[in-house]
Amino acid sequence: MEKRFEQLKDLVMSLEGDFDKFYNKGNNAAGTRVRKGMQELKNLAQDIRVEVQEKKNNE
Incomplete structure (x- = not known):
């Protein structure tokens, strides 16, 4: 999960210049x-x- 969250943050930051x-x-x-x-x-x-x-449903 942490890896996906890092990907999310990296993607947002990578778009800053194009915005x-x-x-x-x-x-x-x-x-x-x-x-x-x-x-x-x-x-x-x-x-x-x-x-x-x-994850929520399995707990």
Whole structure:
């Protein structure tokens, strides 16, 4: 679980530059990278949710 949480934090931090490029500098390619990263974030969050629910149900 700790590994997944670290992945989550790393992913959020890796998107910071692209957020800045898209929102402040109008770089559309950065917007595409942000969207892709957010999809990965969504999938990782869902995996964590499932893992937490399974652990909760098994206790």
